[in-house]
Amino acid sequence: xxxxxxxxxxxxxxxxxxxxxREILSIPAIAPESGGEGEMKKAGRILELVGDWGFDSIExxxxxxxxxxxxRRPNILLRIYGRDRSLPKIWVFAHMDVVPPGDMDKWTxxxxxxxxxxxxxxxxxxxxxxxxxxxxxFAARSILRSGIRPKRDVNLFLVADEEVGSKKGxxxxxxxxxxxxxxxxxxxxxxxxxxxxxxxxxxxxxIMWLRIRTSGKxxxxxxxxxxxxxxxxxxxxxVEIHDELSRRYPEKDEMYDYPxxxxxxxxxxxxxxNVNTIPGEDTSYMDCRIMPGYDVSEVLEYIRKxxxxxxxxxxxxxxxxxxxxxxxxxxxxxxxxxxxxIKDAVKKVYGIEAKPQGIGGxxxxxxxxxxxxxxxxxxxxxxSAHMPDEMALLSNxxxxxxxxxxxxxx
Numbered sequence: 001x002x003x004x005x006x007x008x009x010x011x012x013x014x015x016x017x018x019x020x021x022r023e024i025l026s027i028p029a030i031a032p033e034s035g036g037e038g039e040m041k042k043a044g045r046i047l048e049l050v051g052d053w054g055f056d057s058i059e060x061x062x063x064x065x066x067x068x069x070x071x072r073r074p075n076i077l078l079r080i081y082g083r084d085r086s087l088p089k090i091w092v093f094a095h096m097d098v099v100p101p102g103d104m105d106k107w108t109x110x111x112x113x114x115x116x117x118x119x120x121x122x123x124x125x126x127x128x129x130x131x132x133x134x135x136x137x138f139a140a141r142s143i144l145r146s147g148i149r150p151k152r153d154v155n156l157f158l159v160a161d162e163e164v165g166s167k168k169g170x171x172x173x174x175x176x177x178x179x180x181x182x183x184x185x186x187x188x189x190x191x192x193x194x195x196x197x198x199x200x201x202x203x204x205x206x207i208m209w210l211r212i213r214t215s216g217k218x219x220x221x222x223x224x225x226x227x228x229x230x231x232x233x234x235x236x237x238x239v240e241i242h243d244e245l246s247r248r249y250p251e252k253d254e255m256y257d258y259p260x261x262x263x264x265x266x267x268x269x270x271x272x273x274n275v276n277t278i279p280g281e282d283t284s285y286m287d288c289r290i291m292p293g294y295d296v297s298e299v300l301e302y303i304r305k306x307x308x309x310x311x312x313x314x315x316x317x318x319x320x321x322x323x324x325x326x327x328x329x330x331x332x333x334x335x336x337x338x339x340x341x342i343k344d345a346v347k348k349v350y351g352i353e354a355k356p357q358g359i360g361g362x363x364x365x366x367x368x369x370x371x372x373x374x375x376x377x378x379x380x381x382x383x384s385a386h387m388p389d390e391m392a393l394l395s396n397x398x399x400x401x402x403x404x405x406x407x408x409x410x
Contacts, residue, residue, distance in 0.1 A: 093189050169364075204359055212286065216228030237306075
């Protein structure tokens, strides 16, 4: 029996995959920051379901968290031992937590009850990250049922807390249990991808979110000369700094989906409630996605310098506060072995050429890369995460599971 035969055997598990998905998605696994009780109930049900599958080891690396009923956040490691345990190991990280449903009026069904309509499946977490958590587990199950030992160790880590920063999940594991890993191992995070499955994410931009507070003087709109319009000063600054930053940091790399840095004014807080008042306060925000070659601290220093100059010129006081500040992690080399095994597996299952790319968004693969572990992100997905009526294709569940079979047996 070869990898193709084992992958084909997944077709017989189609109903089991749907039933498993229905079971685990019926249990909300929401972080306490978002009003939830964590992932423990979901983790417990997963362990009940996979307990007799034949994993060589099932281990726990839970994180203390006094905010949840159990006092812990679960991190589960499921292992299949390879024939040669000295070879670099395969690690797949999938997260159990999900985001809240949001506005329930925008859902056409219960977010915690899986709906299957043809190839489409709807529920909170059905794509993020239920799709590839289930796909990886069933790829492992198909190998275990075959009796074939993979050449190298295969490790599936089901982690907590990805949606709000991973401190109780991947960060905890790397800080407290880093001896589990070798820098030669192969790290895969199936948490982002394209509908056609052609993107292997190997690099991310630096991310900086800014809150820009502008203070002027509030007056009646009929006498604007007696006040200082914080709104107007802020708008002028946002336009000027957007254009200046784009010129100052022009680096371009076509490997990225948006190949240059972006400095986007986004949100603005409400100021005065009426039309006929000149606002004395303004709070605006910028989302900056910066190419890895630039030092984020230098970009921030330049923005603050320009804000001081703008303040003196327009008679306002501007304060720049960072809300998120992440220097890009070192990219995974496009020719790294983990990229090759994903490319080969995707080609065998989907018949397409996947290629390494960079993205402007952030994934928890960056946590691995900062720790010195080259990680690749891959999935074939519809990109409906966090939306009402979150949706995934059952055909992607099946196809991605087959891709994982080929990866695990590489």
